[in-house]
Every structure is written in structure tokens, then in C-alpha cells.
Amino acid sequence: MSTQRKIIHIDMDAFYASVEQADNxxxxxxxxxxxxxxERGVVAAASYEARKFGVRSAMPSSLAYHKCPNIVFVKPRxxxxxxxxNQIHEVFQTYTDLIEPLSLDEAYLDVTQNKKGMESATMIAKSIRNDIKAKTGLTASAGISTNKFIAKIASDYNKPDGITLVGPEKTTVFLEQLPIEKFFGVGKVTAEKMKALGINTGADLKKWDKETLITHFGKSGGFYYEIVRxxxxxxxxPNRIRKSLGAENTFDYDLIEVVDMKLALEPIAKTVLTRLEKSKKFGKTLTLKVKFKDFSQITRSQSVTEEIRTFDQLIEITFGLLEQIDWNLFPSGVRLLGITCSNFGDKDLSVIKKGHQLTINF
Structure with missing residues (x-):
């Protein structure tokens, strides 16, 4: 008997911006x-109408305005x-208890067994998307496959408001024809390095043996070897025991001034706080990550005696860490900033739930 899982990855379309458009x-x-x-600030999210002009998240808002003079700026809520x-996750829970949230707007669902008794994972995904639309007025894209990695790639394949099935018989062709930069886990720098080695697609990557990939890409090489297959x-x-929670943004343009870095850190801090509140975990250590234009990076950390529970605490500690950096020692230009909270005080020993695997129709 086959024991293949049936996994759906749901990803909301331009979530923050879509909520604003739905409410107004x-x-x-x-x-x-x-x-x-x-005049100032950083774009936390952009609607698809703005993206057509080249506006992206983490872009300086002044540049976004230059690219799209008709753009409407709204404050995050x-x-x-x-x-x-929460309403979206209520929909998920009517189908399965095996839900692994990745952020406010995306999650994995294991529907190998499901509460509706539906045999087709594709029909489940369609039903979930319809329920989300009916409940919130928002659209979601879905990827369906036998594992999390392929499902996540598939959900991005026909955005927005799309659905993509990559069943067992299509996995090989799907991955081999995929551009290397579309592989989840292959960032911009790695993609450039791969292309320099002649690896432009999954088919190219598949020609390399594991040992050679590890030689070129370290332990990630073993990961790339497996995922392309x-x-x-x-x-x-659904019950991952997490040792840290964080968020980061890579910027389209290097940040030079500390004041711009502070503006860029505010939405990151808000995202971190949202994730802390959702997980009901609050830590006592905050780490600031800074990656420079030459891709070198540093981290700065601070521990406090009480749990970090408010935005003011988060941003005060983060700004303090930022101001401690001697910028003369590093390259001019910051391309990524990240904030991570760790050192959680709770002892969450909940048992990880795993779904019994059965064969069902896609």
C-alpha cells in the first residue's frame, strides 16, 4: 500500500494589501x-496593481512612488x-487538524485524512479557497502535491488566485523544467552561483552528484540533491517546538543611512511581534541580523531579564543594537535586516502530531 502524503500549501494573495482593498x-x-x-518609509506589502509597476515589499516608499506616482499608501493594521x-485558519480547521502555519498568510495542510471525508486533494483545495473567499472576500492560491517542498513551489506557480496540482506522475517533469531560482531554498546569491556553474534548471541540477554539490554549496548541497528528486x-x-521566532527582509536597494534602516526595521519588528503573539511564546533574547551588499553578515544580540512582549520593547532593543554597530568597519550598504527573538521561558513539551498516511485521489 502506498503511504504518500497529500499536502496542500495555501498562500494568500498580496495579503496585507488585499485586506486593505477588501475593507475599503x-x-x-x-x-x-x-x-x-x-517622502519616507518602507513598503511592507504591495497590491498586484502596484507590482505591475515594479513595486515590491521592503522597497523604499519614495522609490515606490517614483515607479508608480498613482500609488496609494496606507498604514499597516x-x-x-x-x-x-484567524478566520482563514478557522476554515482550515474544518478540513484537518494537521495544519502547520508559516506566517499569517500561508500554511501547510495534510489532507491525507480529512474531516470532510473527501477523496480528492484537489477538490479539498478548491473547497478551501471557496470557503476563504466566502468568509473574507480574499483570494488564495494553492499548491497540491505529495510533500511540503513541491506543494509550496506549486502554490506560487499560478498566482494570484490560482491552483496547481503536481501529482506523483508529474513530479519529475515539473522539477526538471523549473528555473533554478524558483526552487524554494535557493536564494538570489545561490541561484547566481548555480547559473555560473551551468545550472539553470532542475534538469541541470539533477546531473550533479551529491558529493560535488556539497563541495560547492556545503551541507545545502545535500539538500539540493534531494529536493530536485x-x-x-x-x-x-502543527505542534512544532520552536526555539526562536523572527522575520527578515531583503531590500531591492542597499540601505546606507541608519535612519532608513530604522524605518525598514519597524515592519519587521511588527511581524515578529505578531508571530510571538500567535505562538504565545515570548523570549528574553533579541538578535539583530545585518547582511551587507557584499553578502557578508553580522549579528548583534541582547538578553534582558523580562520577556519581550511589546512592540516598544522590540524596537527599543533593536534600535539599540543597530546603534552599537561601528559602521566604519563594514562595507557601505545593507541589503538585508532581520530580527529574531529566542530564549523562551516556557517548556513546551507537547507531543508532535503526525497524520496516518493513506492513499487517496488527487
Whole structure:
């Protein structure tokens, strides 16, 4: 008997911006940027109408305005995004208890067994998307496959408002024709390095043996060897015991001034706080990650005696770490900033739930 899992990855379309458009009909059809203003700040999220002009998240809002003079800037409302996210997860829970959230707007679902008794994973994904649309007015894209890795790639394949099935018989062709930069886990720098070695697609990657990949890419080489063959045995884990929670942004343009870095860190800090509140875990150690234009990076950490529970605490410690850096010692230009909270005080020993695997129709 086959024991293949049936995994769905749900990813909301331009979530923050879509919530704003749904709540304010005057914004529908218009290019919207969540965060920032014409003069200063950083775009936290952009609607698809804005993306057509080249506007992206983490972009300086002044540049976004230059690219799209008709863009509408709105202030982030993270409490509202969390509220809508909870409604979306209520939909998930009517289908399965095996839900692994990745953020407010995306999650893995194992529907090998499901509460509706539906045999087709594709029909389940369609039903979930319809329920989300009915409940929130928002669209979601879905990827369906036998494992988490392929399902996540598939959910991005027909965005927005799309659905992509990569069944067992299609896995090999799907991965071999995929551009290397589309592989989840292959970042911009690694993609450039791979292309320099003649690896442009999954088919190119598949020609390399594991030892050679490890020689060129370290331990990640073993990961790349497995994923291009569709090997990913990770279960959907609704009770992951996490040692840290964080968020980071890679910027389209290097940040030079500390004041711009602070503006860029604010939406990152809000995302971290949202994730801490959702997980009900609060730590006593905060780590700031800074990656420079030459891709070198540093971290700075600070531990405090009480749990970090508020945005003011998060941003105060983060700004303090940023100001301690002697910028004369490092290359000019910051391309990535990240914040991680760790040193959780709780002792979460809950048992990881794993779904019994059966064969069902896609």
C-alpha cells in the first residue's frame, strides 16, 4: 500500500494589501502600498496593481512612488491582519487538524485524512479557497502535491488566485523544467552561483552528484540533491517546538543611512511581534541580523531579564543594537535586516502530531 502524503500549501494573495482593498472599496483596482509614504518609509506589502509597476515589499516608499506616482499608501493594521488570519485558519480547521502555519498568510495542510471525508486533494483545495473567499472576500492560491517542498513551489506557480496540482506522475517533469531560482531554498546569491556553474534548471541540477554539490554549496548541497528528486519526508507539524521566532527582509536597494534602516526595521519588528503573539511564546533574547551588499553578515544580540512582549520593547532593543554597530568597519550598504527573538521561558513539551498516511485521489 502506498503511504504518500497529500499536502496542500495555501498562500494568500498580496495579503496585507488585499485586506486593505477588501475593507475599503475605494482602493479596489488601485495600486496600494501598505506602509511608508511619498517622502519616507518602507513598503511592507504591495497590491498586484502596484507590482505591475515594479513595486515590491521592503522597497523604499519614495522609490515606490517614483515607479508608480498613482500609488496609494496606507498604514499597516496588524491587528486586522491577525483577525483575518484567524478566520482563514478557522476554515482550515474544518478540513484537518494537521495544519502547520508559516506566517499569517500561508500554511501547510495534510489532507491525507480529512474531516470532510473527501477523496480528492484537489477538490479539498478548491473547497478551501471557496470557503476563504466566502468568509473574507480574499483570494488564495494553492499548491497540491505529495510533500511540503513541491506543494509550496506549486502554490506560487499560478498566482494570484490560482491552483496547481503536481501529482506523483508529474513530479519529475515539473522539477526538471523549473528555473533554478524558483526552487524554494535557493536564494538570489545561490541561484547566481548555480547559473555560473551551468545550472539553470532542475534538469541541470539533477546531473550533479551529491558529493560535488556539497563541495560547492556545503551541507545545502545535500539538500539540493534531494529536493530536485522530489524527496522531502517532513511531516506537516502543527505542534512544532520552536526555539526562536523572527522575520527578515531583503531590500531591492542597499540601505546606507541608519535612519532608513530604522524605518525598514519597524515592519519587521511588527511581524515578529505578531508571530510571538500567535505562538504565545515570548523570549528574553533579541538578535539583530545585518547582511551587507557584499553578502557578508553580522549579528548583534541582547538578553534582558523580562520577556519581550511589546512592540516598544522590540524596537527599543533593536534600535539599540543597530546603534552599537561601528559602521566604519563594514562595507557601505545593507541589503538585508532581520530580527529574531529566542530564549523562551516556557517548556513546551507537547507531543508532535503526525497524520496516518493513506492513499487517496488527487
Amino acid at each position: 472599496p475605494e482602493l479596489k483596482g488601485k495600486p496600494v502600498a501598505v506602509g511608508g509614504s511619498k 496588524f491587528d486586522r491582519y491577525k483577525e483575518i488570519s 522530489g524527496n522531502d519526508n517532513r511531516p506537516v507539524n
